[in-house]
Each structure stands twice: as C-alpha cells, then as structure tokens.
Amino acid sequence: MSAAGDVEAAAVQAISGDEDVVRVRQLVRTAAVAAKLSLVDQTKLVTAASELARNTLVYGGGGKAEVSHLDNGARRGIRIVFSDSGPGIPDVELALTDGYTSGGGLGLGLSGARRLVDEFELETAVGVGTTVSVTKWAR
C-alpha cells in the first residue's frame, strides 16, 4: 500500500483535442465534489487540471489524464496524473518560472498549477515525454 493509503481505480481521459481539455475539467470537478473538497479547493484543482491538460495537448502533443480517489484514513483526496510522450522539458526550473513560455502563453500554467495544489511532481525526459502528478486533499 502506498503512503497515500487506499487508491481507488483511476478514471482515464485521453487528451487529443480542445474538447478533451473540457472533458478533463468536468471529470476532475465531479471527482472533487465526490471527495467533498470545499468549493474553493474544487475550483483550484479544476483550474490546475485545465492548465496541465492544455500543456499535455499543446506541448506534449496529446496524452492522457488519470483521475483517482485517495483516502489516507484521515482525509480524502484527488490525484490527477497527466502524461504524454512528447518532446519533454529541457529546463524544468525555467519551465516552472512564472511568466516563462516557449509558446504564446502567459507562462503561468505549470507554476500556477503548482501553487494551486497540495502536492506537485514533475518527471520529464527530453525525447521521451512528461508526467505531471498533482494531489489535493480535503481539509
């Protein structure tokens, strides 16, 4: 068993178009409501998910989001893992800097998403792909 306690089977959403970013938002909203996150925490998690799903699509060339329910005995939570087999991120620190974008964005997706969640992990390898995992716990 992982440190997070029970992990309930993940719901998977493929990300290959604009409409899938909307679907990820809806899937995460439903999960966050079920986990009894507060309205503000739901909003933060869905916003972070929207940013990361768009990155998966735009920079990762598509991929998927897996949403799972966590329960560590004391608290419930939601984990979302975004993964792609895109170009990877050569300089993670730079990518996580507020305002940095290699495209035409605002450069707030990665850094902002990290602020909006309780746990944030980024794994990436150039030429292999990128995986971002975020967790939000009910208070």
Add this chain to the structure above:
Amino acid sequence: MDRVPILKIGPVLLVSIQVDMQDQMALALQEDLGQRIVDTGCRGVIIDITGLDIVDSFVGRTLSTIASISRVLDAETIVVGMRPAVAITLVELGLSLNGIRTALNVERGMELLARRADEDDFAEPDFVDEHEISKSP
C-alpha cells in the same frame, strides 16, 4: 463549434458566457466581438462570467485581449459576475487581469458604462496628436 452569443442592449454589447468554453470558442468570441463593436458602434461591452466555474490562464488572457481590442475600437469592457472562488483562484494562479475593469453584476456594469458616457459628453475635445498637426500643410 458553438459560438458565444453577443446581444446588443441599447448602447451596450452584452456577452453572457454560459458554457465551459473550448479554447477555440474563446478565440472565436474575441473575433466576433471586435466585428460587432465595429458594426454597431457600441462604446461599451459587458462580459458576464457568472456561468464560468473557473477562469484559467487561457480564458484570462482572452478577457485581457478582448479588453485591449475594445479599447482600440473606442469601447470599454467590463467583466461582471466573477464568483468568489474564481477570484481567489485567479490570484493564486498569478493572473492579474491587467487592464480589465470589473463590476459585481450586469446592473452595476451598465451603471458604470452609463456614467462614463455622461462624463464623455462633458469631456474636453479628443486628444490631437502633435505629429498629426505638424504633418498637415
């Protein structure tokens, strides 16, 4: 793809976003609105986001761009109806919504625009660029 409807209410264009917009839909709104401002000569735009349960950096940037386009076309944009949870999240995301005027609801937005229109009536003549003057024969 669905498009966000733009209503003309007196001297004001009202956009009420009721659905979770795909990115393309937000971009289409940006273009449609510019065209409607030109077609109608409206000096005010109200964007009602009561129906949005999140505003991420893409939608935030779209709102800022709409405000900039409107300004260049001599119209003022006011964003109304932002939910408190959305406002809290925006701040933490780091989005400043620079240059965007906000009001609590559509009514307040309308009042703000009406007051602006009154002030304009008494305002000094339009600013004339000196270079324009020196260029004239």
